[in-house]
Amino acid sequence: EVHLVESGGGLVQPGGSLRLSCAASGFSFSRYWMHWVRQAPGKGLEWVSRMNNDGSTTNYADSVRGRFAISRDNAKSTLYLETNSLRVDDTAVYYCAKSACSGVNCYLDAFDKWGQGTAVTVSS
């Protein structure tokens, strides 16, 4: 069974940083693209970033580009999101999600498994 467990969230002051982690199990992590999706309190879903299976391709939402960095360690089956220069409007639950895409390229995508999320609160 696929299992995704996020960690690393917490309370941070504006301008601060956090490193989010997502430990994966139950599937061949190194084969699949992975995503981060966030949800501000009481709001809808916002796609944040994705990375292909071998880490050679990354994409970001405009709202986080240049501040956030996605990475992965396939040997540890773990996905990361380094969040820097955090702003109040980055406050959200951050979910990691497994993509339906495997391999180097992605044509038909869906977030087919999700973790339980980790909460990030940016406040002074």
Next chain:
Amino acid sequence: DIQMTQSPSSLSASVGDRVIITCQASQDIRDCLNWYQQKPGKAPKLLIYDASNLQTGVPSRFSGSGSGTHFTFTISSLQPEDIATYYCQQYDNLPYTFGQGTKMEIK
């Protein structure tokens, strides 16, 4: 960015009712459209992918249709456990974008 407009934003229906949610894309997205269910306090769950394909393990009362810019999501007979917020999501172009959600309630 592609804007996804869902309607209605909230929906109250009785057990056994047929309910329909629509999702309109701001440009042609072919069939690159997925539907998710999110129950309160839980992570979203994939129900329908590529506009009309039922994800493994999802009850057959859920279905999706459409292509291009207009899509529909149907629950053929609403059940109490279907209380949730439903989201459409396009993956034709980056950034992937979601509809604003449809909150389903039982009358």
